[in-house]
Amino acid sequence: MDRAVLRSEESLKFVHCLTNRDAHVRSHEFENIIQTVDSWINGYGSPFLSSDSIHSLKLTLLQEHIPDFLRLSFDCPFPDIREKCQSLLEDLQSRVKELKMPKRTAQGPSSFIPEKEIVPVDTADDQTQMLFVDAFLQNNRLDHVTQLMGYHPQYLESFLRTQQYLLRGEGPLPPDYRHFIAIMAAGRHQCSYLINLHVQEYILQGGDPSWLRGLENAPKKLQDLYEINKILAHRPWLIKKSHIEKLTKGNWSMSEVVQALILMAHFHSLSSFVYGCGITTEIDHEGGHSYSCPQPMDSNSNSSSTCESCSSSEDSSNGNSGLGIDILMERMKKLNEECEEDITPEERIKHFQTVETQSAEIQTHPHGPSPHKDILRFVLDPEFTYQDFVMRGTENEIPTFRAQDYSWDDHGFSLANRYYSESGSLLDDKFNMAYNLTYYTLGDRKNVDTTAFRRAVWNYIHCIYGIRHDDYNYKEVNEMLERNLKAYIKTVTCYPERLTKKDYDNVMREFKHSEKVHVNLMLLEARLQGELLYALRAVMQHMT
Numbered sequence: 001m002d003r004a005v006l007r008s009e010e011s012l013k014f015v016h017c018l019t020n021r022d023a024h025v026r027s028h029e030f031e032n033i034i035q036t037v038d039s040w041i042n043g044y045g046s047p048f049l050s051s052d053s054i055h056s057l058k059l060t061l062l063q064e065h066i067p068d069f070l071r072l073s074f075d076c077p078f079p080d081i082r083e084k085c086q087s088l089l090e091d092l093q094s095r096v097k098e099l100k101m102p103k104r105t106a107q108g109p110s111s112f113i114p115e116k117e118i119v120p121v122d123t124a125d126d127q128t129q130m131l132f133v134d135a136f137l138q139n140n141r142l143d144h145v146t147q148l149m150g151y152h153p154q155y156l157e158s159f160l161r162t163q164q165y166l167l168r169g170e171g172p173l174p175p176d177y178r179h180f181i182a183i184m185a186a187g188r189h190q191c192s193y194l195i196n197l198h199v200q201e202y203i204l205q206g207g208d209p210s211w212l213r214g215l216e217n218a219p220k221k222l223q224d225l226y227e228i229n230k231i232l233a234h235r236p237w238l239i240k241k242s243h244i245e246k247l248t249k250g251n252w253s254m255s256e257v258v259q260a261l262i263l264m265a266h267f268h269s270l271s272s273f274v275y276g277c278g279i280t281t282e283i284d285h286e287g288g289h290s291y292s293c294p295q296p297m298d299s300n301s302n303s304s305s306t307c308e309s310c311s312s313s314e315d316s317s318n319g320n321s322g323l324g325i326d327i328l329m330e331r332m333k334k335l336n337e338e339c340e341e342d343i344t345p346e347e348r349i350k351h352f353q354t355v356e357t358q359s360a361e362i363q364t365h366p367h368g369p370s371p372h373k374d375i376l377r378f379v380l381d382p383e384f385t386y387q388d389f390v391m392r393g394t395e396n397e398i399p400t401f402r403a404q405d406y407s408w409d410d411h412g413f414s415l416a417n418r419y420y421s422e423s424g425s426l427l428d429d430k431f432n433m434a435y436n437l438t439y440y441t442l443g444d445r446k447n448v449d450t451t452a453f454r455r456a457v458w459n460y461i462h463c464i465y466g467i468r469h470d471d472y473n474y475k476e477v478n479e480m481l482e483r484n485l486k487a488y489i490k491t492v493t494c495y496p497e498r499l500t501k502k503d504y505d506n507v508m509r510e511f512k513h514s515e516k517v518h519v520n521l522m523l524l525e526a527r528l529q530g531e532l533l534y535a536l537r538a539v540m541q542h543m544t
């Protein structure tokens, strides 16, 4: 190659490398990119001083990809690439004055948790580091969700394996459909974080950009999912076998239906996690970087300490400071020691109904942010939201879902496997991981059996969805979960887009951030399982 003149095909290669789907190629080619850019800057004479068309092409290309470099300088788990990106940006800044240099707007992956308390990209923990590398190679990035899940590497492993399978593994739906479904699902909670990620993936997979103009531009087959996506997200108890029938009478095969249902439920519940943990916009996405002084978001990390102290005094004066760890420990101990109370099935049902009714009385924020028009392209009726199960009205008599009649272990698991090969086993592993995960700690205490607390969280979420486990004593929910925490759980599960930092700060105060993320993982999985129980039961009813 004539190095004196950078040919436009070279520029194209540059773009290609940066956006290459195959992350392996991408990291290998990275060396070349750096060299190319280096030679642009340092090369023969000073190419940036000439004003030919190649010059402006180079400038445009560089400008477009600077957010990519900026992101890589933070999220790349390979230290050499991270450092090279940093020095490249510095070099560009000082030598190519025409370029505009952005700064990241958020201070790390979560606006609720100070960056220094989050597992760093270059963590010294080998297992987590390997998972971060895997995630980077899978997704072309180490996204904020993954980094936050890095608190819980055992879970993260299972999560990444499942998500990789759903999006890129064998399965009946083509890749662009999978990402489009992710966008539709995230749209139900206005989760622009996930929408951005999957719009990018959709395009990289060769998806038709015109579909992104709005649902009405997508194929009828995808539009047919609209209704079921909506009820699955907010009122899964309304799913009937007729919904499944409608799809299979159209041109959906049963295994496509099952893959789509799992994808939708996965992204509904991942939206809960994104909001529940205050995940920030990815650096290279719109809003993740800014070309002006990034002052506003800087105050965010500071505000966490000021906010916490001011809200704590405010709340204790309201007598609203919640269950302290000591009380919680004492109650857990008591529950563990007590032998199973002798209660009749009727009493059990009563307890369940009490928790259910109380849940309906919990006031969450009445309105969320009004949806952005970019999101409304995928959401036709944003006002359709969760409604308390007990308020479902009597006209269509929907009974409580009895988990012993249709359970994940005995029914859902094998049905998922039957129509979508490994999905059941992967999900099963992930559910078990989230359900059983414990470090025997609570705040700064060690050797604590937290089973009672964790069961209460899980079963409370199912209760919100009208699912009753008849071997569980729902009285425990009220012993374990104070009202603020119930409100937090209900908001994150049902209306995640309405959650505020204050809500996060005001609950589980003595818990570590990693524990709050742990609770969010349970929330994600319990919601996912709840949605799938309804969806797969309808599939079964349709088949029999």
Ligand SMILES: CC(C)C[C@H](N)C(=O)O
Binding pocket: 437, 438, 439, 440, 441, 442, 443, 450, 453, 515, 516, 518, 519
């Ligand atoms: C969510 C937390 C209360 C979990 C606790 N740290 C445990 O290891 O069990």
